Every structure is written in C-alpha cells, then in structure tokens.
Amino acid sequence: MTRSASSEVSAVELARAREGDDDAFARIVEPYRRELQVHCYRMLGSVHDAEDALQDALVRAWRSLGGFEERSSVRAWLYKISTNVCLTAIERRGRRALPVDFGSAGAGSPLDPPATEIDWLEPFPDVLVEDGRAAPHARYEQREGVELAFVAALQHLPGNQRAALVLFEVLGFSAREIADVMETSTASVNSALQRARRIIDEKVPERSQQQTLRALGDAKLGELVGKYADALERRDTSAILALLTEDATWSMPPLTSWFRGAEQISGFLARGPHRVTWKHVPTRANGQLAVGCYIRSEETGRYEGKVLDVLTLDGERIAAVTAFIDPSLFAAFELPESLPAE
Incomplete structure (x- = not known):
C-alpha cells in the first residue's frame, strides 16, 4: 500500500512522538483517523462502536509506539492495531442485525416495544467516506464498502473472514500484508477470502x-x-x-x-x-x-x-x-x- 508524499510520516515527527510528544503523535495519526474510523465501522456495523474502537486503537498505538520497528508503513501498522481491536470486539459482541433477519414480513406492529437486547446495525455518515477506490485492485469502491447491503452481509462473516475481505477487496491490501495484520499465513488469508466472497456474492445485489x-x-x-x-x-x-x-x-x-x-x-x-x-x-x-x-x-x-x-x-x-x-x-x-x- 502506498500513500502520497504529503501523508508520509517524517522521521523527526516519529522521534518526537516516541519521546512522549502528544502533539507529534496527533500529527502522525491525523491523516489516517477518518479512514480508520470507516474501517472500524465496516468491521463492526455501528457508528458508536466504530468511534470507541478507533479511540481504543489510538491509545494502544500511543502506548506501543516505542515498539514500532518501521518494517511496515505507519498506516499499515495503525490498520493492524485497529483491525485487532475490532476482532476482539466481534468475539465479545457477535454480529449486528437488521429486522429482516428476524421473522417474516408483516408480523408485529409499529407499536411493539423496541428489542433492546438485540445489537442492531447502525447507519454511517456519508461525509466521512472517501470517493473512488482505495487502491487500483480493490474490487469495491469505498462508498460501495459502506452500503447497507454490504455492511449487513459482512455481519454474516466470522471476524477473520470479515477482516480479510475488507482489507483486500475494499482497502486494497495484499494477501501478504493482511497475513501480517492478522498474524497468520498467506494461505490462510486466501482461504478466508474465498469463503467470504461466496457469502458476500450471495447477499449483496449485483448493482450497487x-x-x-x-x-x-x-x-x-x-x-x-x-x-x-x-x-x-x-x-x-x-x-x-x-x-x-x-x-x-x-x-x-x-x-x-x-x-x-x-x-x-x-x-x-x-x-x-x-x-x-x-x-x-x-x-x-x-x-x-x-x-x-x-x-x-x-x-x-x-x-x-x-x-x-x-x-x-x-x-x-x-x-x-x-x-x-x-x-x-x-x-x-x-x-x-x-x-x-x-
């Protein structure tokens, strides 16, 4: 994954952040904050959970900055931390749902009490999502990757498949980069992608x-x-x-x-x-x-x-x-x- 020169992290800023400079750390992560929040939303299906996950990820990044060895870009490192925060949240909470996942059409009434025990899918502000594709080989445009049908379909995937598909098909990470993010093998990533694609293709309309x-x-x-x-x-x-x-x-x-x-x-x-x-x-x-x-x-x-x-x-x-x-x-x-x- 590459980014424009304007988004590269300078060695000076990185050194200052490692020495405990809060402002330097904020300047390092700010170019990635919005896309990381969108990533957390795709993974979790909740605007509120996405914000919580992002804050947790940034705290973890701040605490572990001294161990960042620069073998990958800062962006990839932040995605690794954010993805793993989301995977933990998925294990704890499970998937989010829409009413069409429960019962048949016409059952119940608009006067029924809300089902607050269910974790419901939430909408996401469009202004936070970039136009176009994140990388040339990404299958989905970034806005296609937050459409309700797509995010609802992601909820039917286990966490590892969800992460692999989002990182590869929406964000354009390579299988090798995803293996590093998820601390697994490239073969496992490719297998997860194959299984995830079958589910997504079944549930997402052909026309976006x-x-x-x-x-x-x-x-x-x-x-x-x-x-x-x-x-x-x-x-x-x-x-x-x-x-x-x-x-x-x-x-x-x-x-x-x-x-x-x-x-x-x-x-x-x-x-x-x-x-x-x-x-x-x-x-x-x-x-x-x-x-x-x-x-x-x-x-x-x-x-x-x-x-x-x-x-x-x-x-x-x-x-x-x-x-x-x-x-x-x-x-x-x-x-x-x-x-x-x-």
Missing part, C-alpha cells in the same frame, strides 16, 4: 447503490427525496406507494417488525407514521440517500429528531426504507436535534 445514484444524477435524486419527504409530511399513502417498488420493504430498528409490499406498508403507515406530523432534512448515509425525520411535539410545537431513514434504490424507485429509530444518531450526521415550530 453507487451505480444507481450515478445513473440517476443529482437533479433526479433531489427530486426523489423531495417527493418522499413531501408525501410523508402530507400523509399521502398513494404518493408514498408510487415511489416504492412492488416488493419494497420498510423496517425500523430497534423494532423487529418489518413490512413488504403495498398492502403491508399501507397498513403500517396508517398505524404508525401517519399518526404524527413530520418534517424532514435530507442527508446521506452509507453512500445512499437518507433523511433525518422530525416529529412535531404537541407540547412545544417544535419538531424533535427521532428517526433516520436510509433509502435503498432500484432504478428510479425505492426498494427499501430502513428507518433507524435512534435520536442519538443525529449528532454523528451533524443534523439538528430539533427544528423550530411553524
């Missing part, structure tokens, strides 16, 4: 959201988000259904209930979203269209941030709405906690 978004263009995407928000704010079921594919799904973690098709989604809208008053703010999550959803407070008249809807497109229509009911996500997306009363 990045391909779909580029084909539609910014003007069409803006129009689609505007129509979606307007239809919800007007409680217009027919207008909402017109935007969806025939077999579209609607899910709302941390609720286990989810719905498929016009009949189920119409019933869900009547029992849930159409019972409150909404405002929406467009954003981007996981390389996809998204909107921050605000519910009008009867007490104050203000609109309080409650839900982040991530939209998965199939051509010009919405194939899935994943509505993350978690106000704590708004800060990560730099969305206001509330909007003023009209």
Whole structure:
C-alpha cells in the first residue's frame, strides 16, 4: 500500500512522538483517523462502536509506539492495531442485525416495544467516506464498502473472514500484508477470502447503490427525496406507494417488525407514521440517500429528531426504507436535534 508524499510520516515527527510528544503523535495519526474510523465501522456495523474502537486503537498505538520497528508503513501498522481491536470486539459482541433477519414480513406492529437486547446495525455518515477506490485492485469502491447491503452481509462473516475481505477487496491490501495484520499465513488469508466472497456474492445485489445514484444524477435524486419527504409530511399513502417498488420493504430498528409490499406498508403507515406530523432534512448515509425525520411535539410545537431513514434504490424507485429509530444518531450526521415550530 502506498500513500502520497504529503501523508508520509517524517522521521523527526516519529522521534518526537516516541519521546512522549502528544502533539507529534496527533500529527502522525491525523491523516489516517477518518479512514480508520470507516474501517472500524465496516468491521463492526455501528457508528458508536466504530468511534470507541478507533479511540481504543489510538491509545494502544500511543502506548506501543516505542515498539514500532518501521518494517511496515505507519498506516499499515495503525490498520493492524485497529483491525485487532475490532476482532476482539466481534468475539465479545457477535454480529449486528437488521429486522429482516428476524421473522417474516408483516408480523408485529409499529407499536411493539423496541428489542433492546438485540445489537442492531447502525447507519454511517456519508461525509466521512472517501470517493473512488482505495487502491487500483480493490474490487469495491469505498462508498460501495459502506452500503447497507454490504455492511449487513459482512455481519454474516466470522471476524477473520470479515477482516480479510475488507482489507483486500475494499482497502486494497495484499494477501501478504493482511497475513501480517492478522498474524497468520498467506494461505490462510486466501482461504478466508474465498469463503467470504461466496457469502458476500450471495447477499449483496449485483448493482450497487453507487451505480444507481450515478445513473440517476443529482437533479433526479433531489427530486426523489423531495417527493418522499413531501408525501410523508402530507400523509399521502398513494404518493408514498408510487415511489416504492412492488416488493419494497420498510423496517425500523430497534423494532423487529418489518413490512413488504403495498398492502403491508399501507397498513403500517396508517398505524404508525401517519399518526404524527413530520418534517424532514435530507442527508446521506452509507453512500445512499437518507433523511433525518422530525416529529412535531404537541407540547412545544417544535419538531424533535427521532428517526433516520436510509433509502435503498432500484432504478428510479425505492426498494427499501430502513428507518433507524435512534435520536442519538443525529449528532454523528451533524443534523439538528430539533427544528423550530411553524
């Protein structure tokens, strides 16, 4: 793996950091902080866990800097520490899920209590993800590597396979470099990659959201988000259904209930979203269209941030709405906690 000269670590800075200079260490790791956070998210499926893992990794890097022998780049060394922090977290926590992983469509109600005992997949702010591919031989673009379908599929892999696939197919590390990161053999890495690819190919759609978004263009995407928000704010079921594919799904973690098709989604809208008053703010999550959803407070008249809807497109229509009911996500997306009363 190579980086531009502007990102190379100078021997002077490295020496200062080894002598205990906090500022020098901060300058060394800062160019890599954002990509390491994205890496931790791909591994863990949680924006909150990714931030915790990154902080843990940086503390470990600071403490072990004296033992860094410069046989690899600082970047590769930081990825090794971050990956191993994530592997430990995966062993402890297991995989994160979406409602479609539980039961059949139409079971349950939007009024059911949240399943807080389940570790739910979380969305990730698109602004933190770089464009393009991290390396020429990477199979996936960096934004393809954070799309909901891709991150959800990663959750079905054991930690070692997850790490190998992300490092090779998304970040462009070689099998030899991955073997060093994971302290194993190149043969083991290649075997893990082979098994991981089978699962990913089964679960990830052939056409990525990045391909779909580029084909539609910014003007069409803006129009689609505007129509979606307007239809919800007007409680217009027919207008909402017109935007969806025939077999579209609607899910709302941390609720286990989810719905498929016009009949189920119409019933869900009547029992849930159409019972409150909404405002929406467009954003981007996981390389996809998204909107921050605000519910009008009867007490104050203000609109309080409650839900982040991530939209998965199939051509010009919405194939899935994943509505993350978690106000704590708004800060990560730099969305206001509330909007003023009209």
